Every structure is written in C-alpha cells, then in structure tokens.
Amino acid sequence: MRRIGRWLLAVLIGGWLPVLLITWWWNASADSTDPFFPPLHAIWEQFQYNWIWQFWGIHVMPTLQNLIVGFLIAVVIAIPLGVVVGSSRTTATYVEPVVDFIRSIPPVALVPIFILLLGLDSSMRIASITFAASFPILLNTIEGVRATNVVLLDTAMVFRLTRNQILWRVRLPNAMPTVFAGLQVGFQIAFIVAIASEILGSGFGLGAFTLIATDSFMILDAWTGVMLLGILGYVLNLVFDVVERISLRWYFGQRKLV
C-alpha cells in the first residue's frame, strides 16, 4: 500500500508542472488569432484527426520503418566490427582516430552526400541512417571490448579458459554497458538523420509531411507534425531506457550498491 502511495506522490510531484503549463497554454491560446500560434484545442483536434484517422500509415509508418531498418543494419555491421577491432590493440589504435573524425561530422551533414549518390528515395534515407548511426556504436563497442578489467582477465586465464571463451564469456558481457550507451546515442542520431533525410528528400514520412505543411502554411498540420515528432522522440528514448534496464539488470544492480 505504501509503495502505491509513494509512486502516486512521485507522479504528482513530477507531473504538476507539465499539467500547469499545458493548461496555461490551452487557456492563453483559446481565442488566439495569431497565424503562427493557433489555439491549442484546434491543434489537438487536428492532431487526433491526422494521426489517429488519416496519416498514420502513410507518413508515420515509413519514418519508423526506415528508422528501425537503418538502425538495425547499423547494429549488425558495427557491433561485430567493433568486437573484432577492439580485440586487437594495434587495430584499435589505428582505427579509432579515423572513426573519431567521421563521428565529429554533424550526422545531418552526411545526408547531402547520400542524396548525391542515391537520389531522394528511401534507399538514401536508410543508407544515411545506417552510416550515421554506426559510428557511435562502433566507437563504443571498440572501447567496451578494450577496457575489460585486468583482474577478470587474469582469473580467466589462470582457470585456463580458451581465447574464445574469454571473448564470449568475459569481454563481451563486460562490454555490454558501454555498447548499450553507444546504441542509445546511435539511435538518437538515427532518429535525427531519419527526419533530416525526409526534409531534404521527398515523398512520405513524418518529417516530409511537416515540412510540406510548413511550406504550404498549413499551420495546424505543421504543429501536429512537430508535436508528434517530439512525442515520438521522447517515447522511443524511453523504450530504449527500459530495454537497457532490463538487459543490464546486473550492471544497474551492482551500481546501486556502490
């Protein structure tokens, strides 16, 4: 019973501010005639219309599909590559500076390159997403595999575990927290590049929809697009956090006690 009470209290403390802000916005804009800031209730109605009835399949699904496919391809390429590179100190020393440099390029700036190469369709989008997302994942995987703690390695060696066993049962689990951090950053970048590739590209997608709405001065639609993007960004990040907490239960459990 106490736990529910505490949880309720936490929700109240965290929630009163956003509720207040939204209420204030709702009332303050109720009779607004400003072309750029329409009444919140009008935006809300349009939001429901667009996303629940009309455009989910046409615009939101393509964005999500490209995002997930692009990200997964990046994971499938970058993690094994990172493990291989990270396992050898010399390879890591040579590969890391280059990866670091490419990673310093603002990911969105890579989209024009892919537009030149692939045009404006979904292959360009997926390629941009994959390319941009793989670098943080690669870098973190290399770091994670390299930084295995010496005491674990020594113990494993004395107990005569084979090189393979050491890789799979010691290095990789030990690297998981760092790899996950890389995955999270990679996913955030994938999201941004997905939107950018649509705005710069053409056709369908949430980013494309919002841009067209902006260009056509369909303000209500533009607002609904922005809002959905914001909510999507937050929710996807949340899902990622939850998955991380479940997969790395041992890591978080250990840290809590320190």
Add this chain to the structure above:
Amino acid sequence: MTTAAISIRDVRMDYPTPDGVKHVLGGISYDVTEGHYVSIVGPSGVGKTTLLRLLTGLAQPTAGEIIVAGKRLSGAPEGLAVVLQDYTRSLMPWLTVERNIALPLRNEKISKANVRQRVKESLTEVGLEGSERAYPWQLSGGMQQRVSIARALAVRPRILVMDEPFASVDAQTRFDLEDLVLKVRADFGITTLMVTHDIDEATYLSDDVVVLYGKPATVSDIVSIDLAFPRSQVETRNDHRFAQMRTRIYEKVRGLS
C-alpha cells in the same frame, strides 16, 4: 622425501623501463612440498605478486624455470586455481554465484548434474549453502571472497594460489576466512601458496613462510612453522613460539637481521 609439488629454480625477473632494466627478482629458488601451506611475505613492492604471476603462468621468468608436476611451466598449468585480492573484480557480476563457480568447470568433461553437485559441495564447504542464485554484488565482501574460494575448490585443484586474499575484508571477517582456509586445508590437503603482507596471518596459517627481501628480491629466510594443527585463533596465537617465529619473520621483512 615427498616430491616437490612446485620447484622454483633460480628464477629471475627483469622489466624493461624507459630508464633501463629493472631487476625485480634475482635468483629465487624454493621447493614447495606437496600438501604444504606456504606463505610468501616481504616488504611492499618487493615482488611477491610478480612471483605469483610467474607461478600461475601469467608471465614468463627472464631466467630460471618453474617445474610443476614434473613439467616446465609455460602458460597456466593444469590443476591450478587462484583466489585474488579484489573479489569485486574477479567474480563476474553478470553471473549468479552458481554460474560463476561453474564457469571454470566448462572445460572439464563433467555432466551438468555433476557440475551442480560440485557447486553445491563447494558452497557448503565455505559455509554459503543455498546462495547459488544470488549475484556476487548482493553479498557482503567476506561472502564474495568465500565464493571466490568455492570457485577455486570446485575445480579440485592440485595447487591453490592466493594473492592477498583477505586484505580487502574487515578484521573480524578475516579471522573467519583464515579459519575457513585451515578447514579446507584439513579437508582436502591442497598444496597452497599465499602471498600476504600480514605476518601474523602468515605465521598462523602456514607450514612454511618464505621471506623475500632486497633489490633485486631474493629468499631472505625460510621459516618452518612447527606449531601443531589444528590451530586456533586464541591458543595458537598465544603460544610463545608463535610470537618468536613471528618476530623472526618480522625482522627479516624489515631487514633488521
């Protein structure tokens, strides 16, 4: 004469440094009798851990050789188990206690049921029966070190090597663990080598205490502890011969004699 379980023959260890070569170990020779408990003591930084790394095969001596079970050492020998000081970093935090202990057994051809049995026996031996499903970090420091010892026992080693195993636990726990180690010795008779900076502990637990001293380090003394087993924290430590031997070791470690 019992054959030596480990024979250390004129072992030297040098390290290259930016300013030349550092001679850490200079000509160490010692034979470890089968079934004996041997402590290696010496001042800080003398090279005790270096010697231990050579004995576990994690490093190769610059000169000399180490013979284990009649074979020259090159790499980790069979039948050797290790317990290190830093238990938080030598137990895998993502595995349960049971899986941690079972891990080194993967390379032996033992059935799953047997593995489970061994894990159970080892945990019982160290006084932790029932904690198979816990994670190491959920246990106290002393308990984690017991898990480490259980892991070493499960392998049924011929030689047990320990590097300052009780340095990271509090004094009370240390006494409990020392007595645990004595019990293990009585039950299994495994040849044991322990590096420690605690001279009292070395005197209490060992058959022989080897003192390393000097730059480069050599065997400064070998003190035979001929106090009877079983030993007790109260009576043995009160014995005047305990104090004598302890003092002799202390003086050697400090270079006073």
Add this chain to the structure above:
Amino acid sequence: MPGVNRRIPAGLVSAVVVLLIWQVVGSVGPLAGDSFATASEAIVALIGLFADSQFWVAVFETLQMAVIGFALSMVIAVPLGLLIGLSRFTYRSTKFTFDFFKVIPPIVLIPIAILVIGPSIAMGIALAVFANVFAVAIQTAYGIRDTDPTLLETMRCYRMNAFQQIRYARLPSAAAQIAVATRLAATASLIVAVVAGLVGGAPGLGRLAALYQSAGTADRTYAVVLTLGILGLVTSRLIVRLQRRAVFWSGR
C-alpha cells in the same frame, strides 16, 4: 611494431590509408562518377574554397550561431539549474519536464521555427538554446543535489551555515557536473548550427552544403563536409582541454 616508425602517430597513418582507399574507390568501381568525389577532388575543392570569401563568411556565420547559442544557453541554464537544485521540491518538480524537453532533438522544431523566426542567424541561436538549456540546467541542478553528504555533515559539525555550505561544498561539486554539461553543450551547439543551416535554411556552412548538393557539385559538397568534421574535432578537443584545466581535481 615492425616496419612502422614509432614516432608517426597512428592517426596520421590511418588517415593516409583511408584517403588512399577513398581515392581508389572513387576512381574505379561502382561509385565512380559525377555523384561521388574522390579524395583528391574533395581536397582540391577545399583548397579552392579557402580562396572563396563566401566560404569564410559561412564559417563565420556557423560559428556565430554556435558560440552565441552556447553562451546564451549557459547564461540561462546555469543560474536556473543552481536555483532549481537548491530545493529538493523544485528539483523533483522540474525533473520530468526538463528530461522530456532535453531529449527532443532541435530538428523537430525547425518547421515551426522557420515559420515563427524565419531562416536566420536568430533561428540558429534559438535552436541551440533550446537544445542545451534543459540538459545543462538539469545537470547543474543534479550537481548541487549530488554533493557528497559526508562533506556536508562534516561542515555542519564545524558549524558552518547554509551559505557557507553552498559556497564551499555545493558549488564546487556542481562545477564538476557543469563542466560535463558544458562539453556536451559546446558540441551540440555546433551541430545545431549546422542542422539549422542544412535543413532550415539558416545561413552558414549547413546551407552551403545544401546549396552545393542541390547544384550537383559533389566535390564542393564533400569539401564542406570535411570542413565540418575538422571544426567538430577541433571544438571537442579544445573543450576537453579547457575542461581539464578548470576542474582538474575531479578526475574527469
């Protein structure tokens, strides 16, 4: 290492190797063609850009947006964070809201920003502020809250009052967190400046890259992208150096 002079840094060797691979891939093979610039073409274009005043204006504009946006975010966020952090209630009240906004990438706001502010330097600055203010404020607040309780108890034993505790314990503790947040904000500001230009039409290197791409001049596009990479690298190295000196005791 056999065959390699130890004095040549690994980064240089890999850079040369990558450039060579790039050159080969661009000259022979499926990618060769007008839509792909080889390393030599990109470098030549880069040198050509150095002589172009339009390029330097763009660099300046991008840096302007990044620097002003960064400075403005810090000026707003750090005091805000300090105030929020002082009280447990304010911290817990604002945490959810700030965490929500801090996760939203500024690109999401660009359509509205284009309408309300218009593609301009001001838009870039506003987006940079949005990108940073929530993260820095919450991180600062966390730093204040996260002061080692043992330290505070010790001070209380020595009968030091609340103001002294803030000044001598909480603020330095917050400084470490602020340093981390600053580093992230600096890199983020540059990225946002580029995004504002590329996607939103704000002036600067971002817009230049979009321009060259739509004109089909691959070599110049690549040259601008290289410039951005160099800028990004230099910024992050600089910030790390400054951070180390400012908060040398925290071991970060």
